[in-house]
Every structure is written in C-alpha cells, then in structure tokens.
Amino acid sequence: MATTDVETEGQRLRYIDISLVPESRFPVPKSDGYSLYGAILDRLAAVDETTSAHVHDAPLGGLRVSALRGTFGESDQRHHKTILPDQTYNLTLGVTDPADAEVFQALVQALVLDGDQLELTNGTFHVHEFESTNTTHADLLDRASEYENPSVQMQFRSPTCIEEANEVTTMFPHRVPVFNSLVGKWGKTAPQELRFDIDRDTIAGSVIEKPDARAYRTHSVLVNRVTKDNGENRNIFRQGFSGVCEYAFKNASSSVQNAVVALALFAEFGGIGSAVSRGCGDVTVEVSER
Template identity: 40%
Template structure:
C-alpha cells in the first residue's frame, strides 16, 4: 500500500547544499534506515522497483557564494516528502520513522544536519485509487513538476526534455504495474495515451540535476553525475471521446504519481510532483 511521509526539518546551523540535494537526502535516509533495519535499507537501495521517491527540500534558502549552491538558514524550516511504493512498505516506513521520530536522530548531510520537528504520513491503497478515479468527472489533470524530471526515451540513453503525455504516463504505468496487485495491473498502451490526452504546458524549463558523485581518479576529487530533464507545470486534457476506462486509468496514475514520482532517479530528488484535477472552462 503506497505511503507518503512528510518531514518538516530545521538545521541547527547554516550550511551549504548543492541545488540538487536529493542524492544527499537519499544517502542520509538510507543511513538512518541502516541503523534501525539493515535489511530494509539494503532492500530499498538494491530494489529494481524504484521503491522510494524523495523530493528536494522546500523552504527559503540563503544565497551561496559558490555557483549552483544554496545555504540553509537555521531560522527557517525545510520540508521534504518520502514516497514508498514497495511491497515491503511497512518495514521501510518503520525503519525511517523509528530513528527520526522515536529516537530523535538527525538527518546527516555532507556539511550539516537537519533535525525533524514535525512528521505527517498518509497512505492510500491501489484499490482506493482505482475506486476514487471511477468517481471523478475531471476534464484534465495538472502536474506541477517540483523537481527536475528525468525520463528516458524507451530503452535509449536519450532523455525527454518536454513533459510529453506519452512519456509521463508511460513512466507512471510501468511503476504502477511493477508494484500493484496482479488483479489491478493496467494495459493502457502508448497509442491510447497519445490519442485521448493533450498536453498544455503552463510553465516549462529544462535543467540538469546532480543524482550522484563518482571519484575521478585523474582529477583526484569527486565529480558529479548529471541527468537532464524538465521542470514546471503541465496540464493534460482529456479528449471529448476519451473512453471511461482510459480516463480512469489516467486519473489513478496521476494519484499514484505523488507517491511514486515520475521518471528515473526519483529516490535522488528527481521527478517529485503535485497533482490537481479540474474542469476546462468553455
């Protein structure tokens, strides 16, 4: 059953972060889990299911003197979300919550630490998402891509640089079918997505996100591993003749997106979204 944990944190001191800090958060959360349940931490890291999604920090940052960096302010609070879609979500959830909440452990990043001040969680079953979708009459879904979204074009190394409907919903469909109960797997195909949805970008820009570092032996220091993608807001409007089953599938996948993230590197801060539904004014 998909779960989402919202953590509101505060730094004890000012310290610097890269603009793409998701990979640091991911490493820190794995370390937190490892101290509580090493098996759950290893499973989350090794799983081919993209079992966790982690958003970037949201809050007011100070300017850094270094390019592509920002500084957290101890006077401010910073929020991020962890989505869990893995079938072992109970073990993963417990391995995160127990150290951070019950033991008041800090989240240790490269140059400083975040202390958790508030925690909230929500959960929603796959059956609930499908039932909810069947009761909606929305004519569009709107995605706010909160962090750089990196979607590979099929099995190539080419990255999508535009929030195309086929790319976004094919990514979500693959994530859904990888973790949902067998009876709820969807057979929505790319032609149906392209035929019955239209995208309307509302704001849009391209970015590179740092998803990891690797030690460069030639230069003697770590170098970043970057992924390209897009960020912004895009509305996906149903065609008038869109069948009910296609509408329901798209709405359920949109609901699921807030837990799973969109595209690759979602555990490292990429592909975090907020989704709203509505009616097109005519």
C-alpha cells in the same frame, strides 16, 4: 508531530511529509536530492541495516525522496546554495516498495523514535514534524472513477527526468512519456489484476497536454557519483523539466480516463521518471471536473 498508521494488511502506498529545522547555516548542493537520499540511508542503517540495504538495492525504486523546499541563500561554494538557520524546510517521501510496512516503520524509528537528526555533509537538520498518509492502488482507482469529465493538473516540483531511449531524457511534459512512465511504475507495484493494458498510442490519441509556458523550466541535475577504475569520481547528471501542465481528454473511453487519472494520483507516491529516490520527479496533482 508523528502520525504513524499501523494498518499493514496488504501492500499500501505511503506518503510522508517531513518538516526540517536546521541547527545552523550551511551549504548544500543545488541538486540536494542525492545528498538527502544518502542521509536517509545512513539513518536507516543506524536502526535497521537490513531495511537500509533493501532500499538501496531494490530494483523498483520503492522509496521516493523529494528535493528540499524552502528559502535558500546564495553560497560562495560552486554549485551550492545555503540553508538558513531561521527557516523551516520541507521534504516528502513516497513508499511504493512491496515491503512498505517494514520500510515505513524503519523510517519512523530512524527519524522520530530513535532521534530526530538528519545529518548532511556540512550541517544537521532536526525533524520538526513527521506526518504520513496511506492508500492502495484500488483506492486510487475508486477515486478516479468518481470523475465524469476530469482534468488533471500536475505541478512538477523538482526536475523530472524521463528516459526515453539510450539514456536520452525528455525535456518537456509531453503526455506520452509522462504517463508511459507512470504505467511502468504502476505495473511494477500494483497487484496483477489491477495492472493497465494501455499503450503509448492510446495515450497519444486520448490525452491532451496544456503546459503553462510561464512556469516551464529545464534542468541538468546531479543524481549520482561513481568511482572510475582510476579512482577518480565521476558525476552522473540527468536532464529534465519542471513546471505546471494540465492534461485533458479527447475522445477517450471511460476506462482510459479512469486509468490516466489513477496514474496521475499514483504519481504523488511513486514519482515520475528516473532518479526519484534522489530528488527528481516530485509532483503534486489536482483533479477537477471540466
């Protein structure tokens, strides 16, 4: 089933939920986001080479690609898991690119209208469902303003790799790197008049994190492969975390609360941290009154 919104006036943030059915049993890397990203670019190139090149080359990371979610089997192949033919798998995409309409329409053409196949190295998925929703930065701010005493719960569904300095990534859902990452992503995509003037000290002094220790995990995830000068391939890894964390407020002004809640809601579209196009930084967010 495809839900294809047609409103294109102004930039919109788009969230796409895809259900996939495999043709057969086959292995995929445990860090499958990198493979999925490549497969999606290949499908885009088959229908729109210009948009595919734009997505690949865009400095903003405007297409977020989650890891696969579902039930996997063991694999004899090292660092791999097995796709099971009797299972359904889910994949989410987030589009925050300024050319959102063109990227979205190319995705619809590639994965719905021009065939339903997504081919990985060792096997093929068929797109069973393709559903989308959209919003704007202004809409997220309006939603955030509805809460008087909010609490934000984030579920980090895939490894979240937030680079702090010198390619060193944080391994814990600390409030400062999480929301500082989102401030940067929001600022690169939002209209000038909706950007936030909120710094690390303000986040540190206004937000409290309450992680669920039982859900907390650390990861080292493959995000890219590069060819060295001698022709050998080099795997690029990033370190990060997954789990559940609640964020509450202490002595925070209403403007800071609204900004942080809006940033959290934005995370579902843009992801958190680096390598969000390759399976990292995929989150779900629930906001409630305390």
